[in-house]
Amino acid sequence: MSQVPLPITTLFAPDYPIMTDRLRLRPFSRGDVDAVYSYRSRPDVSEFLFDQPMSHEECAEAVRIRAGQLAFSGEGDKILLAVERQDDGRLIGEVSLIWRSVADRQAELGYILHPDAHGHGYATEAAAALLAxxxxxxxxxxxxxxxxxxxxxxxKVMQRLGMREEAHFREHAQFKGRWDEEFVYAILESEWRQSR
Ligand SMILES: CC(C)(COP(=O)(O)OP(=O)(O)OC[C@H]1O[C@@H](n2cnc3c(N)ncnc32)[C@H](O)[C@@H]1OP(=O)(O)O)[C@@H](O)C(=O)NCCC(=O)NCCS
Structure with missing residues (x-):
């Protein structure tokens, strides 16, 4: 009887938690719902996000899903981590990396912070750790x-990370009932290594 070869799967996962100078990036857990609600429920935070302000129930469901978004094993997988400040242990936001193409080795970066934590470089610091x-x-x-x-x-976060503006799309799609205008920034591995 011929054997069916098993699919080869590669799993990429950071060693948790990821420690940066001031932050701890860690998996989400059930106890994070109130902290996530404190920023994801705010209209100012969701103004430029695809999501609308979220209810407490929606945050609970989001945290449940995020708790499993910890590793890359295939295209479309997302790593979505809680950003915790080391000095007071407060969860101040989230940072994400989505594996958009396995064959072309492309990924998309994202970040959201509670407005209380803006203006300290935390988003750039957390995103830089996911780039690494x-x-x-x-x-x-x-x-x-x-x-x-x-x-x-x-x-400005993308610029601080050393990313280049690649595109400025005008009216390329609808966003929340109006035409969207969007910037795309990117960084190549070679550019990232040169900037270190
Ligand atoms: C996008 C977002 C994360 C940026 O937050 P931010 O605090 O401006 O970005 P950073 O954490 O990198 O902080 C940079 C700011 O801190 C300042 N700063 C202070 N100390 C710093 C330090 N040690 N290192 C770096 N920057 C520092 C910088 O000068 C900069 O201020 P400036 O923009 O007035 O020049 C935030 O606006 C946000 O969460 N928005 C809502 C969600 C959202 O839109 N997400 C992005 C979707 S595309």
Whole structure:
């Protein structure tokens, strides 16, 4: 009887928690619902996100899903981590990396912080740690991020990370009932290594 070869799956996962100078990036857990609700329920936080402000129940469901978003094993997988401040242990936001193409080694970066934690470089610090994971551990070739053209705070995070503006789309899609205007920024592995 011939044997059916087993599919080869590679699992890429950071060593948790990821420690940066001031932050601890860790998996979400059930106890995080109130902290997530404190920022994801806010209209100012969701203004440029695809999501609307979330109810407590929606946050509970999001946290349940996020608790399993810890590793890359195939295209479309997402690593979505809680960003905790080391000095007071407060959960101040989230950072994510989505494996968009396995063959082309491409991923998409994302970040959301509670407004109380803006203006300290925490988003850049957390995102830089996921870039390092993507390039050093997963072996990515290019990481990109997108933001609404009015979301200057997000564009500045991408610039601080060393990403280049690659596209400025105008009216390429509908966003919350109006035409969208979007920036795409990206960084190649070679550019990332040069900038270190
Ligand atoms: C996008 C977002 C995460 C940016 O937050 P942020 O606090 O501006 O970004 P950072 O954490 O990198 O902080 C950078 C700011 O801190 C300042 N800063 C202070 N100390 C710093 C330090 N040690 N290192 C770096 N920056 C520091 C920087 O000067 C900068 O301020 P500036 O923009 O006035 O020049 C935040 O606006 C947000 O969560 N928005 C809602 C969700 C969202 O839109 N997400 C992105 C979707 S595309």
């Amino acid at each position: 994971f993507g390039f050093d551990v997963v072996g990515l070739h290019r990481v990109y991020a997108r933001c609404d053209a009015k979301n200057l705070a997000s564009a």
